[in-house]
Amino acid sequence: MTAAALALVIPWAAGIVLALLDGRRRLVGWLAVAVLAANLAALVVLAVQILPHGRVHEVTGDWPSGVGITLRADALGVLFAVLSSVALLAAAVHEVLDGVRDRVFPAVVVFLDAGLTGVFLTGDVFNFYVFFELSMAAGYILATYGGTRRELGAALIFTAVNLLGTFVFLLSVAGLYHVTGTLDMARAAARVADVDPNAAILVAVGFFAAFSVKLGLFPFHFWLPTVYTGARPAVAAILSGGLANIGAYGLLRFGGELLPDELALAGTALIVIGCASIVYGGVLAVSRRTSAEMLAYSAIGQVGYVLVAIGVGGPAGFAAAILYAVVNSLNKTLLFLTVETRGALVGTVFALGALSVAGVPPAAGFVGKLELFRAAVDSPAVLVLFLLGSALSFVYVFQIYQFDFWRGERSGALSGWPQQTLFAALGLVVLGLGLWPEPLLALSRDAADVLVRGGG
């Protein structure tokens, strides 16, 4: 069995077993962590196999090509799959150390991992929908984790809004199939140039709306603050560090590869929406006084950068978008996990995450911002907005740092050394990517190259 199939089958099969066990037991929790680690290992093996320029293309069930569902792993998909797996693993370790409160939690996280791996490795549009819905269903259950009134209310809003998003996606899948006559992404990308432009734009708008809801971009963001502040820190980290990656990946894959002409046409609109997101998220984050709320609004602002970079387009724009999506996901995982804890290392790690969000060296966020500036260097207006957004993010993260750590207002339990080790490891990843950014830069360029070269 190949690494791609293993990465999918391990969490899938293990999830079914875990669902039958009581997740509140320590052993079951660690079993789930082991499954997530195995999935990550399989993905890393897969990444080593295909990088820098290869790709794995497999038709499932020994069907002839063109009939069976294709799995394909390229630089873009594998990068996002590894990233999400890291975020899920970190959040799961954190929660198991903290004590799992719900019997289904480990199983659901593992199912989410299976769904995300599938989303990033599939080469079939309808199969993408199936894995997408699997991940989202796991996300809906995770949002209720904790089970208090506030969490349930937040979960209801999350579920209702995101279900609408997935059905809009399904409508677009139907449209794409009708106009191109295929569900295979590579074939659809090859045929879409001959499609009636009006139909293609309609399909593209549907995909854009569906993924923007997932990402929480400005006009589609209304569900996000309630959910991210209502959910427990580990769940917020999973939702923003793992599940939200579907949005960025979907915009890149469906916009950059499948519908490139429509993306180029809508470039200016995307830049405008992205800038609105940056300013809206930044201004509201400055006005918040608790870290969880600040992070929720900051999430809206940060994805704005990704959208602007996608709107700029071209190899440089896509590479910047991918890089920033990676860095942002790591930042969010780190910050949401540390948000309600205290301890000797927590302050340092939080400061590191804050530096990364603000884009100050030596944290990884600096590299992300640098690439963004490089991509948008032709349009002064966007550069000014980037500067404004960065200044706002600098103000809000250090305002929270000041409230929480200087005045000692920070609430939450003192974390033990195992958790602090986890935070330190995540912090080292963020710091390491900032100090030695070459591998990540090369990887994001390879991934962008996949999009620009097209599906062939």
Add this chain to the structure above:
Amino acid sequence: MKLAFALAAATIFGSGAYLLLHRDLVRVVLGIVLISQSAVLTLVASGLTRGAAPIYPLTERDVSDPLSQAMALTAIVIGLGVTALLLVLVLRVAHAYASRAIDDVAEDEAEHDAALERLHAREHEDEEAAAR
């Protein structure tokens, strides 16, 4: 035929959107179910060919596109699972809030925000007083 499908899907989507804006949570769920059905109908309508049932061995030359029907079936099954999940969620919310109106959930959220706001305003005043 395309027009009939388009009109039917649009009507169902519209009815779903209307129900979605109700304050009763059960109606909100029904609205989402209707919207999912409109997506299923669109999947059926997206078939590339139309004809006899595509059962092997094929006896007629023109058969319906089996792929769109397979997609519709999958979407129906997924829709069923997700609707069940959503209904359980509504049940739990109805128990927790002792109400099934979405206004009460929103009100609770607003109260939580207002309480936070008051807390911060008080802290701010204390700081100002200390500074003076």
